[in-house]
Structure formats: C-alpha cells, structure tokens
Amino acid sequence: MTATRGRLRAAAALTVAVCLLAGCSTSTDTAAEGTGSAAGGEYQIWDPYPQFDDSSDWVKLLTKCGTDAGVTVKRTGYDTTDLTNKALLAAQQGNSPDVLIVDNPVVSTLADAGVLTTSDEMKIDTSAVSPNLLAAGQIGGKTYGIPIGANTLALYYNKKVLDAAKVDPTAIKDWASLTDALKKVKAAGKKGITFSAIGTEEGSFQFLPWFWGSGANLTQLDSAQGVAALDLWTGWLKDGLAPNSVLNNTQTTSWQEFATGDFAFSENGTWQLANAKKAGFEYGIIPIPSQAGGVAPAPTGGEFVTAPVQTETARYATTEKLVACLTSADNAYTTDTTLSYIAATDAVQQKQVADNPELKVWVEAVKAAKGRTSDDLGTKYPKISQPMWTAFQAALSGSASSSDALKTAQTTAAAATK
Structure with a gap:
C-alpha cells in the first residue's frame, strides 16, 4: 500500500466534524454519484449545494463554464458531510471528480489524505485573494484551491430594544462596553444577547470570536486570555444577560430567539440577512468587539474550489479553465450574492458594498476573520475544537470553572495532536 493510499483509507474511516450550518446545506443527498473518469468531454463537478437545482443561477454558471471550456459539465450536489466522505472514498477508488467545492475546514483533511492538487500545480491564480481567507486552504506551506467566498459572524441588534435602554450601538467597541449595554437592556426589562453554545462544531464557531478576541491561541486553550473569554460567556449567564438556552442553541434556534423581538443582540452570520429583513423590527449590525477594542477575528465559513488528483493528468488543462471561470471577478x-457570501477579493468586496451598503460591516468582519485551520493547524483543528466545546459546555452548565474546564481541554487536545 502506498503512503497516499494509506492516508486515504485512514481519512475515509474518520467522520469529519467541522461542518457548521453557516456554510453547509442540511438537504439530503438526492444526486447520483458520478465518476471523475468520464469520457466524451464530460467533466465532473461536486459541490455542497444540493438545494440548487438545474434551474438555479449556480447550476447555470457551472454549465456555462463548461461550455466556455468546450466540455460538458456533470454536476452533483451533496450535503457537506456526505460530500467529504464521498470525496475520500472516490479518491481511494481512483475516480475523483475534476472539480470539488468543499467547506474550508475540510481542505486540510483532503490535502493531508493526498486527495488534492496544489494551486501551483494547477496554475490557480490566488494573488488577489485576501491572505486571511486563503490561509484556511494552506497547509505545510502549500495552497490547495481558492476560496469562492466567505461568511462569518457579527452582532445583529434590535434598534427598538436598544433605544428603550438608551444604548448607542456605535459606542460598543470592546467587551466592557458590550456588557454594560447588556446590563442596561436587562434593567429596561428586555433580554440581552443570544448565541449558540451547543456542544458541536457550531458552538466552537460561535465561541471563537471571543476566544481569539481575547488574544488567545488554539494551541493553548487554558491561557489566561482563553479563560477570560470563557469567563465572559459564563458571566453573562450568571448575571442573566444571556439565556441558559444557549447551551442547546444552534445558530438557527438562537436566531429564532432573536426574532421574537425580546433580545437586544444576536451573534449570527451573513446567512441570516434575508431572515433579518423579515423579522418585523428595525435591526442593525455591528462587528463582534475584541476584549481590548477593535474588531475580533471571527472564524470564516465558506467553500474552496479545489482540483482533486487525477490519473489522467491531461484533464488538468480543462480543469484549470473551469476553476478560473468559477472564481473570476464577475x-x-x-455566486457570492446567491450564497450570501462576502467575496474573497478586495475588488469584488468593494463592488458588493457599492451595490449594497448594508454589507459594509460584513466586509469589515471578513477582513478581520480567520480560518479555523489557519496557523498551519490543518487536521489538528477538529482535535482541538471538540475539547474546547466540551469545556465551554462544562463551564456554562456550572459543572466546572472556566479555568478547570479549559485545563482539561488543553490536556485532551495536547494528547490528541501530538
């Protein structure tokens, strides 16, 4: 068995737990499995958007890119977790698709398993991509694919609730001013902030802006900065500024709480913009503040366009054209408008804000954002994330102090990532 095949079998045996609702569909798999070795000018593209059918703008774009490249595109949409498992299995069997679009934390898993070509090998131009977004696809000094766009987190607020509490959202610049605002809201008879602290990757996704915003690093979960971040959350629950329901909230149920009109703030993402317009009350959005002030680094959601390894390397020339077409500025x-994503390049971000000024705060958040697998963590990230969400669940439920919970998490993560 080759080293690559060994890695593929090991990776295929694992369940990838880094998908979050922000960038993942929850639809069931209804598409037929394809093969990357199709003849007759047919090229396979697999994506995590099964919600889009053949009449959608997304599928029309895939078809057009194929036509422009002189080939026929066969597109298959899978649920994100299912897509990862199928991609690993297809690589093991030697029938990978030509283009694979995957959730950004999965890139490191597939790259480590030997599934993906590098951007240099495929001559993919990533020079215009924001470095913080590209970092999610960089492992061991190599880049795998190119981001199609990104989403991230910020704070939605209910203007009526803040006005009644005499809170100016533009004055919220750090943790102290945010907590002070929550106390004023509570004193005015309303509820403070809702978020997701569920014991899954989704909860970790929501904790990371506070963790990173403290100056903490994922390689040292129990640092003083990390403890401060968890103390912030536990303090909010203890003081009645956030509900106990956050322990079980997904990002969807957290939003549903905010949509009642009783909460001042909701930590949520770009994907809720359409729902915000339907909420029935005036809302606004501010970036998540860091502890000392400024915009906290929030994690990036969103997908990378990648090119799996092929036995028939002559196919790469056309694959390059397909990738270039899908990621061109226009x-x-x-695509980013369709997916409610912020673009990966400054030029397209500027166009988005010019056409929709409401996106300005999201562009600022994305510019400060960070990939979960960045800092060359790669496949170590899931082994750190699980102890982290176990820690904040323990602290928020009162079964352990923030310090003790994170000490246990650090011990577990260190052993898992040796």
Missing part, C-alpha cells in the same frame, strides 16, 4: 460576484 462570476464570483454573482
């Missing part, structure tokens, strides 16, 4: 703008 097409990226259309």
